[in-house]
Amino acid sequence: MEETPEGLDTLAMNQKGYRRGSYQSSTSDEDMVEITGASLDFSMADDDPPLDREMGGFSSYNGGGMNGTSKMMDFLEEPLPGVGTYEDFNTIDWVREKSRDRDRHREITSRSKESTWALIHSVSDAFSGWLLMLLIGLLAGSLAGLIDISAHWMTDLKEGVCLAGFWFNHEHCCWKSNITFTDRDKCPEWKSWSQLMIGHGEGAFAYILNYFMYVIWALLFSLLAVLLVKGFAPYACGSGIPEIKTILSGFIIRGYLGKWTLIIKTITLVLAVSSGLSLGKEGPLVHVACCCGNILCHLFTKYRKNEAKRREVLSAAAAAGVSVAFGAPIGGVLFSLEEVSYYFPLKTLWRSFFAALVAAFTLRSINPFGNSRLVLFYVEFHMPWHLLELIPFILLGIFGGLWGAFFIRSNIAWCRRRKTTKLGKYPVLEVFVVTAITAILAFPNEYTRMSTSELISELFNDCGILDSSKLCEYVNDFNSTKGDDLPDRAAGQGVYTAMWQLALALIMKVFITIFTFGMKVPSGLFIPSMAVGAIAGRLLGVGMEQLAFYHHDWVIFSGWCSQGADCITPGLYAMVGAAACLGGVTRMTVSLVVIMFELTGGLEYIVPLMAAAMTSKWVADAIGREGIYDAHIRLNGYPFLEAKEEFSHKTLAMDVMRPRRNDPPLTVITQDSMTVEDVEAIINETTYSGYPVVVSRESQRLVGFVLRRDLIISIENARKKQDGIVSTSIIYFTDHSPPLPPSSPSMLKLRSILDLSPFTVTDQTPMEIVVDIFRKLGLRQCLVTHNGKLLGIITKKDVLKHIAQLANQDPDSILFN
Numbered sequence: 001m002e003e004t005p006e007g008l009d010t011l012a013m014n015q016k017g018y019r020r021g022s023y024q025s026s027t028s029d030e031d032m033v034e035i036t037g038a039s040l041d042f043s044m045a046d047d048d049p050p051l052d053r054e055m056g057g058f059s060s061y062n063g064g065g066m067n068g069t070s071k072m073m074d075f076l077e078e079p080l081p082g083v084g085t086y087e088d089f090n091t092i093d094w095v096r097e098k099s100r101d102r103d104r105h106r107e108i109t110s111r112s113k114e115s116t117w118a119l120i121h122s123v124s125d126a127f128s129g130w131l132l133m134l135l136i137g138l139l140a141g142s143l144a145g146l147i148d149i150s151a152h153w154m155t156d157l158k159e160g161v162c163l164a165g166f167w168f169n170h171e172h173c174c175w176k177s178n179i180t181f182t183d184r185d186k187c188p189e190w191k192s193w194s195q196l197m198i199g200h201g202e203g204a205f206a207y208i209l210n211y212f213m214y215v216i217w218a219l220l221f222s223l224l225a226v227l228l229v230k231g232f233a234p235y236a237c238g239s240g241i242p243e244i245k246t247i248l249s250g251f252i253i254r255g256y257l258g259k260w261t262l263i264i265k266t267i268t269l270v271l272a273v274s275s276g277l278s279l280g281k282e283g284p285l286v287h288v289a290c291c292c293g294n295i296l297c298h299l300f301t302k303y304r305k306n307e308a309k310r311r312e313v314l315s316a317a318a319a320a321g322v323s324v325a326f327g328a329p330i331g332g333v334l335f336s337l338e339e340v341s342y343y344f345p346l347k348t349l350w351r352s353f354f355a356a357l358v359a360a361f362t363l364r365s366i367n368p369f370g371n372s373r374l375v376l377f378y379v380e381f382h383m384p385w386h387l388l389e390l391i392p393f394i395l396l397g398i399f400g401g402l403w404g405a406f407f408i409r410s411n412i413a414w415c416r417r418r419k420t421t422k423l424g425k426y427p428v429l430e431v432f433v434v435t436a437i438t439a440i441l442a443f444p445n446e447y448t449r450m451s452t453s454e455l456i457s458e459l460f461n462d463c464g465i466l467d468s469s470k471l472c473e474y475v476n477d478f479n480s481t482k483g484d485d486l487p488d489r490a491a492g493q494g495v496y497t498a499m500w501q502l503a504l505a506l507i508m509k510v511f512i513t514i515f516t517f518g519m520k521v522p523s524g525l526f527i528p529s530m531a532v533g534a535i536a537g538r539l540l541g542v543g544m545e546q547l548a549f550y551h552h553d554w555v556i557f558s559g560w561c562s563q564g565a566d567c568i569t570p571g572l573y574a575m576v577g578a579a580a581c582l583g584g585v586t587r588m589t590v591s592l593v594v595i596m597f598e599l600t601g602g603l604e605y606i607v608p609l610m611a612a613a614m615t616s617k618w619v620a621d622a623i624g625r626e627g628i629y630d631a632h633i634r635l636n637g638y639p640f641l642e643a644k645e646e647f648s649h650k651t652l653a654m655d656v657m658r659p660r661r662n663d664p665p666l667t668v669i670t671q672d673s674m675t676v677e678d679v680e681a682i683i684n685e686t687t688y689s690g691y692p693v694v695v696s697r698e699s700q701r702l703v704g705f706v707l708r709r710d711l712i713i714s715i716e717n718a719r720k721k722q723d724g725i726v727s728t729s730i731i732y733f734t735d736h737s738p739p740l741p742p743s744s745p746s747m748l749k750l751r752s753i754l755d756l757s758p759f760t761v762t763d764q765t766p767m768e769i770v771v772d773i774f775r776k777l778g779l780r781q782c783l784v785t786h787n788g789k790l791l792g793i794i795t796k797k798d799v800l801k802h803i804a805q806l807a808n809q810d811p812d813s814i815l816f817n
Contacts, residue, residue, distance in 0.1 A: 082713045083753060086307065088254040090689060091639060091796055094343070094778030096755065097308035104302070128300045129313075133351050135296050136317050137358025140289040144324035144359070145366030147270055147281060147288075152368070154274035155451045158217040159210070160192040172370065211443050214276075218439035219432065221275035225268040225521045226431040233264035237520040240265075240287025241340060242629045244318060246638040247290075248311050249342040250778045257314075262291035265522055272521040273451070277438055278513045280452065280527025286321035286340070287522075289359070293317030308343070315341040316352040322595070323356035324363045325526070327374020331595030332356040338591045339629070342643065343778065377457035379600050383569050386560045390611055392544055396537055396577045397612040401619025403532060404584020407514060408624060412631050415518045419635075427520035434515055441512070446470075447498075447505040447535075452527045455505075459534040459574040460600065470494035470501075471538070471570075488549045488566055491542065499539060506535040518632075525628060529585045530578035537577020541570030572608070575600055580612040584620045587627035589613050639796055647771040649806050654763035656770070656802045657784040657792035666792055668694045669731075671703045672738040676715060676748060677727040683708060692783055692790055693733050693754060700789040703733060705758035705781075706750070718748050760785050761794075767802065774799050 084100070086092055112122035153169040162173035174187035193213040194206035201210075229236045235243075235256045243256055255261065269284050293313050297303035303310050318340050322332035333352045337344050363374050371378070418424045442448035447455055463472035473494025513528040545568040548561045561567035579596045583589065593609045625645075626634065633640045659666050667682060669691045682691065689708050695701040718725045724746035731748045732738055740747070760783045761770055773779060774796055781795045801811035 080713055080717055083710045085709070086252050087689070087709055088252060090252055091780045092250045092252065092307040092778070093780050094250055094308055095759070097306055101302075101306050101309055104306075125302060128302060129347075129351060130354065132293075132296055132300055132303065132313060133316055133355040134358055135299075136289065136293045136313070137320055137355045138362050139292040139296065140285075140317065140320045140355075141324055141359040141362025142366070143266055143288055143292070144285055145363050145368045147266060147273075147285070148363075148368035149366075150270040151273040151281065151451075154221065154270060155276070158214045158274070158276065159449075160190055161196065162190055164189045175370075214443050214449070215436065215439040218275045218277075218435055221271045222277060222431050222435040222521065223428065225271035225275065226428050226519075228264050228268050228271075229520055229522075230427060233258075233260045234520075235261045236265040236268055236522060238518060238522070238632075239283030239524050240290070240522075241283050242632040242636065242638070244287060244290050244314070245340050245342070245629060246633060246640045248314055248318075248340055249640050250307075250311070251639055252307075257287075257291045257294035259291075259295060262288060262295065265291065269522040272523060275435055275439075276442055276449075276451070277435060277521070277523070278452070278509055278516045278528045278531075279521075280524035280530075281522075282322070282325035282526035283524030284522040285325040285524070286318050289317045289321030289324070290314050293320075311343065312345070312348045312351070315344055315348050316355045319352035320355040320359040322591075323359045324374075326595050326599050327360060327363065327378075328595045328598035329353070329356035329360045331591055331598050332359075334591035334594050335588065339586065339588055375453075375599055377453060377460050377599065379457075379460040379462065379571060379575070379602070381462050381569050381572055381600075381602055381605070383566055383572075384604060385569075385572060385608060386567065388556055388560075389544075389568070390608065392540055392573065393576050393608045393612050394615050396533070396540060396573065397580045397583075397615025398619050399536055400533055400577065400580025400582075400584040400612065400616035401621075401623070402584070403510070403581050404529075404587075404616060404620040404628075405623035407510075407529075407585055408620075408626065408628050408631050410514045411517055411628070412635055414514060415632070415635055418518065431519050431521055434512070434519060438512055438516070441508055445501050445505055445508075447501050448508055452531045456527070456531055456534050456574075456578065459502075459531075459538045460571050460578075462569055462571040470498040471542075473498075488545055488561075488568060490549060491546055495542065499542060502535050502539055506532065506539070509535070517628075525585060526582060529582045533577035533579065533581030534574040535577075536581070537574040538570050540577070541568065541573030544568050544573070545570055572602075572605060575602065575605065576608050576612045579609050580616040583613040584616040585628050587617055587620065589617055639800055641771070641775050641796065641800065643775050647768045647803065649767065651767040651802070651806075652763065653761050653765040653767060653770050653784050653794060654791070656767060656798050657763070657794045658798065659792055666692070666790065668692050668697070668700075668790065669706065669733075670694060670696055672730065672732040672734050674731055675727065676719075676725065676729045676731055679711065679731055680715065680727075683712060690781065692758070692793065694790055702758075702760065702783060702785060702788075702790045704754040704756045705783065706733070706754050710753040711750070714750055714753055715748070722746070722748070758783050762786065763791055770794060771799055771803070 084096075108118075108122050108125055111118040113119075152171075153167065156170040160170070162168040162170070164173055164176065170190055173190045176189070192201050192206075192210055194209040195201045197209060198206060200206060235253070235258075243253060247253060247256065265284060265288055269281055269288070272279060273281050293316070294310065297310050297313055303313055315336050319329075319332040319336040322335045323329040326332075330353075333349065333356055336352055337349070341348075360374060364372075369375070418430075423430065447458075450458075458469060458471065461467070461469070461471070463474070471494070473492040474489035475492050476489065509528060509532050513525075513532070516528070517523050517525055548557050548568050551557065552561050557567075575596065579592055583592050586592070592613050593606060596609050597603055597606055624631075630640075630642060667686055667688065669679060669682065671693055673696065690705055691708065691711075692705055693703045695703060715731075725748055726745050729745045729748050730738065730740065731750055733749075733751050733754045735751065737747050737749065758781075759773065759777070759779055761773070763784050763786045765784075770782065773782065779796065781793055783790060784792045784794060804811045
C-alpha cells in the first residue's frame with residue numbers, strides 16, 4: 001500500500017500544520033530556522049528575507065533537469081513558493097537537488113560573461129562557501145569556549161565558592177594566592193560550603209554538609225536541564241550524532257537543527273555536565289556545531305534553497321564540532337568522513353578542514369582552560385615504549401571491545417525498555433533518580449567526585465617530582481634521579497589507596513553510564529567511555545610498573561628494563577585504554593587514533609593506539625556488528641541505509657516492489673484525461689508522497705513522476721489565480737493540450753512540476769543493484785517496469801523493510817518512532 005518514500009505516511013500534510021492556502025508550521029520550534037526550506041513561515045526570524053521567490057532562478061528545472069527549457073504558457077511560468085520543497089519526516093531527492101544546483105551554476109556561469117556585475121556575482125557565489133565555513137568555525141569555537149568555561153565554573157560550584165569573585169572557578173581563584181605549589185588546592189580565597197556555613201571544613205558534620213550541598217547542586221542542575229529540554233526543545237536531548245547521521249543521509253527532521261534547539265542545547269549541556277552525571281560534552285558539541293551550520297546557511301541563498309548543498313555544509317560543521325570538542329582539527333575532518341557523513345565530495349573535505357581550523361583557532365584564542373591548550377587533558381610523555389608492551393596494549397584493546405559490546409547491548413535494552421514501558425512517560429523523574437544515585441555514590445570517592453575530564457587528565461598524567469596526587473605517592477629514592485625523569489619506584493600507601501578507589505570508580509562508571517546515555521538531557525558518550533578505558537589502563541599500567549620494579553630480572557624485563565630505569569609509563573596505558581574503550585563503543589578506527597594523538601601530542605605512540613583501536617573493533621564486531629550510533633538509529637527507526645554493510649541476498653526487484661500480488665493496483669495519474677476533482681480525490685484518499693504519471697490506464701506506459709506536495713500547492717494556486725479552473729477542468733502533463741469540445745472549462749497544465757526522468761529498473765533487476773542505487777544516488781523511490789510498462793514502485797522504506805526482514809528483524813520497526 002504505501003508508496004511513500006520512507007515514510008511517515010501517517011504524518012500527512014493535514015496533520016503537520018499544513019493548512020489549505022498556507023505553508024506555515026504549527027509549532028514555535030518549527031517557526032525558527034529549520035532543517036528544511038519546506039516551512040515558509042519566517043515570521044519570527046527577523047534576520048531572514050521572506051522566501052516568496054523561493055524557487056527563483058531555476059524555473060526551467062524539470063525532473064532531472066535534463067529537459068524542458070522551453071517556456072510554458074501556463075500559470076506555473078513563475079515558480080511557486082513551496083514547489084520542490086519537502087514535508088517533515090521525508091527524504092530529500094538527491095538527484096533532483098544536485099541537478100537543480102548544476103542548473104543554477106550553469107546559469108550564473110553563462111551570465112558572468114555578459115556584464116561586470118554578473119561576474120562579481122559569480123565570484124561572490126563561488127566564495128560564499130568559504131565565507132560560510134569561516135562563520136561556522138567562529139561561532140562553533142566561541143560556543144565551545146563558553147560551554148567549557150561555564151561547565152568548569154559550575155562543576156566547582158558544587159564544592160564551594162570563591163570569595164575573591166564568585167565567577168572564578170577553584171583553579172582560577174587560587175592563581176592570585178601566594179601559596180606553595182603543593183598546597184595549591186587549599187588557598188584562603190576558596191571556601192567550601194561547610195567553611196562558609198559553619199566556619200570550619202574539618203570533622204564529620206562539615207563532611208555531611210559538603211556532601212548534602214554537592215547532591216543538592218547536582219539535582220538542581222540536572223532538573224533545570226531536563227525541564228528546559230522538555231519545555232522548549234525536545235530535540236536537544238541525547239548526543240545528537242545518530243540523528244545527524246540520518247539527516248546527512250537526506251532525511252528531514254524539522255526543527256532538529258533550529259535556533260531553539262541550539263540555544264537550549266548550549267545551556268542544558270553546561271547544566272548536564274556540571275551536574276556530575278556520567279556523560280560528556282563532545283557528542284553534543286557536534287550537534288551544536290551542526291545547528292550553527294544550519295542557521296548560518298540561511299544567510300546564503302545557494303544553501304538555503306538546496307537541501308543537498310546544505311548537507312555538504314553540515315558535514316563540515318560536524319568536523320568543526322569534533323575539532324573544538326577535542327582540540328583535534330584533523331581528527332574532526334576524519335570523524336566527519338568516517339563516522340557521520342553520507343555524501344562527502346573532495347570539495348567538502350577541504351571546506352571541513354578550513355572550518356575545523358577556524359574553530360580550533362577561535363577556541364585557542366578564548367583559552368578556556370588557561371593552559372594554552374584546547375583540551376583539559378593534554379599530556380606529554382618522554383619515554384619510548386618497548387615492543388613487549390604491545391601485549392598489555394592488545395589486552396586493553398580486548399577489554400575495550402568487550403566493554404563496548406556489553407555497553408551497546410545493555411544501553412539499547414534499557415532504551416528499548418524506556419520506549420515501550422511507562423518509564424518513558426516520566427523523563428524528569430528518571431533524570432532525578434539517576435542524578436541522585438550518581439551524586440550519592442560519587443561524593444565519597446575523590447575520583448568520581450571530580451569532573452570526568454579532570455579524572456581523565458589525572459589518569460593520563462605522568463608523575464613528576466612536584467606531583468602531589470595520590471597516584472604519584474611512590475617511595476622516593478632520590479639518589480638515582482636524573483633530571484625530571486623519575487625511575488620506576490615502589491608504590492607507596494597513596495598509590496594502593498588510589499588503586500582501590502579507581503577500581504570502585506571503574507565499576508560505578510561502567511554501570512551508571514548505561515542508564516545515563518539516552519536520558520532526556522544532552523549526553524555525550526566520548527568522555528565516559530574514555531574514562532572507563534583510562535581507569536582500566538592506569539590500573540594495568542601501575543601493575544606492570546610494579547611488576548617491572550620488583551622483578552626486573554625476569555626474562556621479559558631483563559633486556560630493556562634495568563634497575564633504576566624509568567621503563568613503564570602508566571599514563572600511556574591509560575591513554576591506550578581510553579582509545580580502546582572509545583573504539584569499542586563507536587567502532588571508529590582512523591579518526592579515533594588521530595583524535596587521540598592530537599589530544600595528547602604523543603606522535604610516537606601511534607602504533608600502540610592503532611593496535612588497541614583495531615583489536616577493540618575486531619573484538620566488538622565479533623560480538624555485535626553495530627556501533628552505538630547505528631544501534632540507536634535502528635532503535636529509533638530512522639530510515640538510514642548503512643553504506644558499510646554488504647547486501648548479499650539473491651532477491652529481485654519484483655519481490656520487494658509494491659503493489660504485491662493481492663494488493664489493489666498501483667495508484668497512478670494519467671497524463672491528459674483526469675480532472676482536478678479526480679486528482680484531488682486521489683490525494684485525499686491516499687497518503688503517498690508522490691504518484692507515477694502514465695499515458696493511460698490501459699497502456700500503463702510511464703511518462704514521469706509527480707510529488708504530492710507539488711500537486712496540492714499547484715492546484716490550490718491555480719484555483720486562486722487562474723480564471724476558469726473548476727473541479728471539472730482537465731489536468732494535463734503534456735506539451736500540447738488535448739483536443740476538447742469548445743464548451744469545456746479551461747484546462748490546467750502542470751508539466752513544469754512533472755519529473756520526466758524518474759529512476760526506473762526492470763522487475764528482474766537483482767536487489768543488490770537496487771540497494772546500491774538507493775545508497776549511492778540517495779533516491780527516494782524507484783519505479784519498476786516490465787517491457788516498458790509500469791509495474792510497481794520501490795521506496796527507500798521498502799528497501800529498509802526488506803533488509804530488516806532478511807535479517808530476521810521486525811520490518812515495522814523501520815518507522816520513525
